[in-house]
Amino acid sequence: MFAPARPVLLGHEDRASHEKDTMSQDATLDPTLSSWVASANAADTDFPIQNLPFGRFQRDGALRIGVAIGDQILDLQAAGLIDHQDMRRVLSLSTADRRALRASLSAGLAEGSAQQAVWEAALVAQSEVRMALPCDIGDYTDFYVGVHHATAVGKLFRPDNPLLPNYKWVPIGYHGRASTVNVSGHSFKRPMGQLKAPDADAPHLGPTQRLDLELELGIIMGRGNAQGEAIGIDAAEDHIFGFTLFNDWSARDVQAWEYQPLGPFLAKNFASTMSPWMVTLDALAPFRKAFAHPADDPQPLPYLSSEANSQQGAIDIALEVYLQTAQMRADGVAPERIGQSNFADAAYWTAAQLVTHHTVNGCAMNPGDLLGSGTLSGTTREQAGSLLEMTLGGKEAITLGNGESRTFLRDGDTIILKGYCQREGFRRIGLGECAATVIG
Amino acid sequence: MFAPARPVLLGHEDRASHEKDTMSQDATLDPTLSSWVASANAADTDFPIQNLPFGRFQRDGALRIGVAIGDQILDLQAAGLIDHQDMRRVLSLSTADRRALRASLSAGLAEGSAQQAVWEAALVAQSEVRMALPCDIGDYTDFYVGVHHATAVGKLFRPDNPLLPNYKWVPIGYHGRASTVNVSGHSFKRPMGQLKAPDADAPHLGPTQRLDLELELGIIMGRGNAQGEAIGIDAAEDHIFGFTLFNDWSARDVQAWEYQPLGPFLAKNFASTMSPWMVTLDALAPFRKAFAHPADDPQPLPYLSSEANSQQGAIDIALEVYLQTAQMRADGVAPERIGQSNFADAAYWTAAQLVTHHTVNGCAMNPGDLLGSGTLSGTTREQAGSLLEMTLGGKEAITLGNGESRTFLRDGDTIILKGYCQREGFRRIGLGECAATVIG
Numbered sequence: 001m002f003a004p005a006r007p008v009l010l011g012h013e014d015r016a017s018h019e020k021d022t023m024s025q026d027a028t029l030d031p032t033l034s035s036w037v038a039s040a041n042a043a044d045t046d047f048p049i050q051n052l053p054f055g056r057f058q059r060d061g062a063l064r065i066g067v068a069i070g071d072q073i074l075d076l077q078a079a080g081l082i083d084h085q086d087m088r089r090v091l092s093l094s095t096a097d098r099r100a101l102r103a104s105l106s107a108g109l110a111e112g113s114a115q116q117a118v119w120e121a122a123l124v125a126q127s128e129v130r131m132a133l134p135c136d137i138g139d140y141t142d143f144y145v146g147v148h149h150a151t152a153v154g155k156l157f158r159p160d161n162p163l164l165p166n167y168k169w170v171p172i173g174y175h176g177r178a179s180t181v182n183v184s185g186h187s188f189k190r191p192m193g194q195l196k197a198p199d200a201d202a203p204h205l206g207p208t209q210r211l212d213l214e215l216e217l218g219i220i221m222g223r224g225n226a227q228g229e230a231i232g233i234d235a236a237e238d239h240i241f242g243f244t245l246f247n248d249w250s251a252r253d254v255q256a257w258e259y260q261p262l263g264p265f266l267a268k269n270f271a272s273t274m275s276p277w278m279v280t281l282d283a284l285a286p287f288r289k290a291f292a293h294p295a296d297d298p299q300p301l302p303y304l305s306s307e308a309n310s311q312q313g314a315i316d317i318a319l320e321v322y323l324q325t326a327q328m329r330a331d332g333v334a335p336e337r338i339g340q341s342n343f344a345d346a347a348y349w350t351a352a353q354l355v356t357h358h359t360v361n362g363c364a365m366n367p368g369d370l371l372g373s374g375t376l377s378g379t380t381r382e383q384a385g386s387l388l389e390m391t392l393g394g395k396e397a398i399t400l401g402n403g404e405s406r407t408f409l410r411d412g413d414t415i416i417l418k419g420y421c422q423r424e425g426f427r428r429i430g431l432g433e434c435a436a437t438v439i440g
Numbered sequence: 441m442f443a444p445a446r447p448v449l450l451g452h453e454d455r456a457s458h459e460k461d462t463m464s465q466d467a468t469l470d471p472t473l474s475s476w477v478a479s480a481n482a483a484d485t486d487f488p489i490q491n492l493p494f495g496r497f498q499r500d501g502a503l504r505i506g507v508a509i510g511d512q513i514l515d516l517q518a519a520g521l522i523d524h525q526d527m528r529r530v531l532s533l534s535t536a537d538r539r540a541l542r543a544s545l546s547a548g549l550a551e552g553s554a555q556q557a558v559w560e561a562a563l564v565a566q567s568e569v570r571m572a573l574p575c576d577i578g579d580y581t582d583f584y585v586g587v588h589h590a591t592a593v594g595k596l597f598r599p600d601n602p603l604l605p606n607y608k609w610v611p612i613g614y615h616g617r618a619s620t621v622n623v624s625g626h627s628f629k630r631p632m633g634q635l636k637a638p639d640a641d642a643p644h645l646g647p648t649q650r651l652d653l654e655l656e657l658g659i660i661m662g663r664g665n666a667q668g669e670a671i672g673i674d675a676a677e678d679h680i681f682g683f684t685l686f687n688d689w690s691a692r693d694v695q696a697w698e699y700q701p702l703g704p705f706l707a708k709n710f711a712s713t714m715s716p717w718m719v720t721l722d723a724l725a726p727f728r729k730a731f732a733h734p735a736d737d738p739q740p741l742p743y744l745s746s747e748a749n750s751q752q753g754a755i756d757i758a759l760e761v762y763l764q765t766a767q768m769r770a771d772g773v774a775p776e777r778i779g780q781s782n783f784a785d786a787a788y789w790t791a792a793q794l795v796t797h798h799t800v801n802g803c804a805m806n807p808g809d810l811l812g813s814g815t816l817s818g819t820t821r822e823q824a825g826s827l828l829e830m831t832l833g834g835k836e837a838i839t840l841g842n843g844e845s846r847t848f849l850r851d852g853d854t855i856i857l858k859g860y861c862q863r864e865g866f867r868r869i870g871l872g873e874c875a876a877t878v879i880g
Binding site for chain 2: 138139141144164166169170172173174175176177178179180182188189191192193194196202203204205227228230251254257258259260261262263264265266269270271298301302303357358360361362363364365366369
């Protein structure tokens with residue numbers, strides 16, 4: 001345990017941290033630490049005092065910056081921790097300053113804190129506000145790190161040679177559309193697109209018949225880099241602010257017809273959905289794992305290799321996909337889990353490798369840029385992160401507990417992504433929820 | 441000729457135009473109209489009073505909105521035409537309001553205008569300021585409308601079947617990187633990337649050996665659309681603000697290794713260069729042409745077809761590529777033209793079709809979004825818009841007037857794109873210049 005610190009006020013001039021040495025990172029992760037916000041002490045909360053993820057909520061028509069604690073949100077400006085509502089400035093904090101802010105939050109929210117009397121007035125119930133996207137997204141890149149997903153999808157097209165030769169050398173990625181990334185809770189329309197059956201002479205315009213989800217994590221960039229300057233592998237994590245859940249909805253029939261030779265376009269850019277809370281690398285620290293390519297695979301090129309990346313590049317994040325159909329909703333049936341996987345098992349590249357690869361050519365990253373991981377699937381159909389995999393390309397429907405079946409999504413279907421980390425000796429933390437419903 | 445109108449002040453509340461009927465579009469295009477800004481009356485200026493393109497320049501550390509006139513810039517706020525410096529609001533003007541603003545500009549800058557005395561103080565010489573990007577770019581999409589380019593590039597890989605089956609049905613496009621779009625005049629570093637020779641066992645990291653240019657036009661979006669709402673073909677041009685020159689630099693060796701299966705990524709996102717002036721559709725009106733696919737080709741699907749698009753969907757914009765090597769610069773040798781083409785001849789799809797296709801799935805467009813046309817090449821090597829085509833994939837170097845030769849770009853090479861429109865009975869207008877130098 002530790003003594004509550006004076007809160008850090010991060011103001012107009014982001015100050016160098018002089019508190020980083022007075023409040024170790026470990027103290028905020030102490031599993032015995034409890035909060036005077038009672039709901040944060042519940043065993044099943046995603047947001048115990050050890051998590052402290054950042055997000056934005058709407059109040060009086062404006063966006064405000066908050067941190068989730070139990071079923072509450074601490075309004076950072078009302079708590080006197082920041083003097084603005086510009087998430088970009090929070091994202092731009094140095095690692096030391098971000099940790100100092102986290103230490104102040106932890107100390108102030110801890111049981112017995114002198115801040116309690118003041119900060120109680122800075123709490124708002126999550127149930128009483130609408131969340132917004134956690135930040136303004138500049139550029140959005142989607143990677144393809146899910147090696148089992150890439151293999152399974154490749155097999156549908158190339159049974160003998162599912163992974164292309166570059167896959168184990170290059171963290172494959174492509175640019176996505178930032179303007180249609182929505183926060184969890186926004187429904188979206190089933191998109192129209194050019195569709196062409198294999199035996200048809202010509203395509204026609206119609207609503208997609210093969211609407212799919214993609215179970216991903218979103219990596220939110222913190223401090224950026226200047227154009228022309230690469231971010232080395234050992235500096236990469238200093239540029240990552242946090243993680244969200246991310247659903248990269250996909251129209252598989254549109255994709256099949258349009259994607260050659262330049263990649264996915266309208267098949268993906270009609271909507272993506274992001275969870276509202278950015279869980280920081282600080283909160284994820286206990287769940288880091290060693291990272292290595294299989295011994296028979298090519299080892300990463302030197303610019304993608306480092307001791308730290310090998311020792312703890314991976315992150316053990318359990319991921320789940322739930323489906324609730326309109327029928328289930330009408331019948332009061334809870335969402336049913338249809339897939340589960342784990343970031344550490346699914347990803348062929350680490351977050352640091354993605355940042356370093358993305359900038360090795362001098363590409364400029366800005367605070368709030370989004371890196372999607374790509375679909376995170378395990379090796380079995382039960383561990384799939386997309387219906388494409390669960391149904392073997394739409395050939396074998398999955399059957400739900402109420403007798404309904406699905407190959408691809410129908411109007412009224414809600415998909416909910418969840419994610420959490422747990423490890424003996426640490427408090428379980430969660431990433432919250434990433435939910436959206438397709439409407440006709 | 442027409443009587444000068446009172447200037448329109450477009451202020452905090454963008455007003456509906458009540459002047460659109462008092463000042464016809466044609467009046468601003470009257471070729472006999474001259475300006476009290478003498479340089480605007482020179483035969484070879486890109487910016488006669490008939491053009492009036494919008495851009496942003498830097499003054500006292502801030503960005504200001506201006507309109508090019510001859511070798512000057514009219515500062516719109518200093519001239520009393522706007523009361524802010526937010527280009528997004530200018531881009532968001534309705535077509536009627538944009539035309540009203542144009543009419544006020546034309547009237548005020550015309551020979552004999554009562555505005556002259558006041559507006560002279562609102563002029564700044566282009567040579568005395570640095571231009572910025574004409575707007576903040578939200579999302580950037582690069583299309584592939586250059587059918588001769590797509591055919592020539594396709595031939596390098598698939599001699600018998602250069603165009604993929606979707607090309608003549610789908611306006612092929614993909615998302616690009618907005619954070620690295622620079623205004624003309626910014627040098628950029630030769631990018632590093634993973635390179636793999638066909639006979640090498642493994643890739644290595646190194647500077648690209650096949651750095652290329654791409655001659656493109658940039659379409660700047662005006663008013664946006666809400667997510668989930670498509671922009672129909674007949675409304676599409678109301679959402680286009682104007683055109684720029686655009687160079688989508690490409691590292692061909694990086695591209696060849698990385699692009700399967702999700703398209704170009706680091707091969708393109710290290711830098712793009714845009715000319716500083718947005719030439720409006722109003723100024724381009726005299727240069728519109730009929731548009732049609734060849735009779736033997738598939739006709740566009742109904743959502744991409746309209747009477748207006750057929751009658752005047754194309755735009756006759758002459759395009760040129762100039763190269764000046766470091767040696768030429770040292771010797772005082774002027775840039776040498778190495779390619780020339782024409783938007784109307786090169787493009788398989790119209791600007792309106794690109795906007796409509798992009799939004800048919802409900803994708804949201806915002807003011808300042810950028811649509812690159814893709815490389816605009818003619819049918820011959822002299823009409824190529826990339827070195828890849830000029831040199832047949834790097835196999836046959838081009839020889840310059842001073843005896844130097846090039847397959848791909850060397851450090852110190854400057855590429856300058858130019859564009860202009862001319863037609864009997866109208867004043868020639870230009871798009872300015874899009875120049876940048878690669879440095880080692």
